[in-house]
Amino acid sequence: MDLNNIKNVYFIGIGGIGMSAIARFFNEKGVKVSGYDRTATPLTRQLEEEGMKIHYTDDITLADKEANLVVYTPAIPAAHTELTWFRENGYEVVKRSDVLQEITRSLFAITVAGTHGKTTVSTMIAYILTETGYGCNAFLGGISVNYNKNFWSSSKAVAVIEADEYDRSFLKLSPDIAVLTAMDADHLDIYGTPEAMEEAFIQYTHNIKPNGTLIAKFGLHRSKELTATNKLLYSLQNDVANAYAENIRMNNGGYVFDVVQQDWKLEQVSLHLGGMHNVENAVAAITVAQILGIDGEKIKAAVGTFKGIKRRFEYVVKRDDQVYIDDYAHHPEELRALITSAKALFPGRKATVIFQPHLFTRTRDLADGFAESLSLADEVILLPIYPARELPIEGVTSEMIAGKITVPVKIIAKDKLLEFLQTQETPLLITAGAGDIDQLKEPIAALLKK
Structure with a gap:
C-alpha cells in the first residue's frame, strides 16, 4: 500500500473516532475522501463541512466506485452490502489498522x-x-x-x-x-x-x-x-x-x-x-x-x-453549588478511578453516577467489577445496556449489575432520565459510558443550568 499514490479513498464506517482521524489525514493530503456511516453525528457533520461526501444508507449506488482504496472498521458487519460488493469486485479493501501500519513504517x-x-x-x-x-x-x-x-x-x-x-x-x-x-x-x-x-x-x-x-x-x-x-x-x-x-x-x-x-x-x-x-x-x-x-x-x-479530551473527566458544569462530570469510562477500573477522584476533589458532596453499560459480553464478564466500582458512589442510576455491535444475550441486563451494588440504585430508561433528574438534587453528578449516553450531556447541562 503506497499512501502517496492514492487519489480516491472510501471509508465504510467513516464516523468512527479512529476512522475519522484517518479520513482527515487523507483529506488534508488532497485526496478525495467519501464514505458511509449508519447515522449522522456531530462528527460526521464536521467531516462533511471539511469537504467529505458521506451517506447514511447501505447502498452501493451511493458509494464511490472510483476509489482506489477502501477502508473499513471491524465494527462493520461482515455481511454489509457495500463492504461485500467492494471485496467481490477486486478493490483494495483494508482495515483501519492496515493504514496505521503503513504510517508507522514510514x-x-x-x-x-x-x-x-x-x-x-x-x-x-x-x-x-x-x-x-x-x-x-x-x-x-x-x-x-x-x-x-x-x-x-x-x-x-x-x-x-x-x-x-x-x-x-x-x-x-x-x-x-x-x-x-x-x-x-x-x-x-x-x-x-x-x-x-x-x-x-x-x-x-x-x-x-x-x-x-x-x-x-x-x-x-x-x-x-x-x-x-x-x-x-x-x-x-x-x-x-x-x-x-x-x-x-x-x-x-x-x-x-x-x-x-x-x-x-x-x-x-x-x-x-x-x-x-x-x-x-x-x-x-x-x-x-x-x-x-x-x-x-x-x-x-x-x-x-492542556484542556483535556471531550468525555474524559470533562467538566460540563462547574460552579460552587453544582459539578457535572462526563466521562467515557466503560470498564470497572476506569469507573473506580473516575469516582474516587471526583469524590476526592469535591469532598462532602453526594455523588450520583449515571452509568450506561456498554456491550452484553462486557456486562456479563465484568458484572462483579462494575458493581464494586459503582458502589463507591453515593447513589447509582443505570441505563439499559448499549448493544453496539452485539445482539442481546439471554439473562444479561443492567439488573446483573444492579443486584450486586451496595448503595441505592435505580434502572431508568434513557428517555425517562431527564424527567427523573428534574426532581433530584445532584451536587456532584457523573455520567459515564461508551455508548450513546453522550447524547444526554447537553440536555442534562441545560437542565442543571436552569
Missing part, C-alpha cells in the same frame, strides 16, 4: 496502548509536541478540547497514534516509542481469556523497532515479559519507577506536582484536569517529551494549557 511513530488511559496519554503527548514546536501528526481516539479535533498534521515526520487493542489491530504497528498504560481484562469476546489479552500486549512490546523505547506503567502484570532495547517504567508516586510524581497538591479541580526521573526533575507542573489518574497519565506523556529532548520549561507550559 514515520517516527509514538504509539500508546492499554486497556484505559491511552486516549488521554496520546492526546497529551501530541499536544505537548505541537505546542512546544516539536511537531507531530496526531491520530487520536478522542476529540482534543484545545483543538476540537482528533487529527492534526505536521511537516515533521513524526506520528502519535492511539493503538487500539480491539480486534488485535494494534499488533500491526511498529513503534519507535511505545507506551503501555494498562493490561486489565477487556474485549473477552475477542480474546477469550485475560491471559490471551496479556499475550497480545506482550506482543505489542515485541513489535517495537530496533533500538526503540518502551514506556510502561510500573507494576503491570507480567512486566518482565514486556521487552524493548530501552525500557522505562512510570508511576503515579512509586519512587522505584524510573519516572513518577511527587508533592502532588489538589488545586481548583486540578493538580500541581513535580515529575521526577533519575537525572531530571520538572517542578511545579500544573494540570487543569480532574482525576489523580490524569497525573499519572501526565507523567507518561512528559516522559515521552523528555526522551525526545524537548526543553522542560516548554513541556511545563504546554501541560499547563
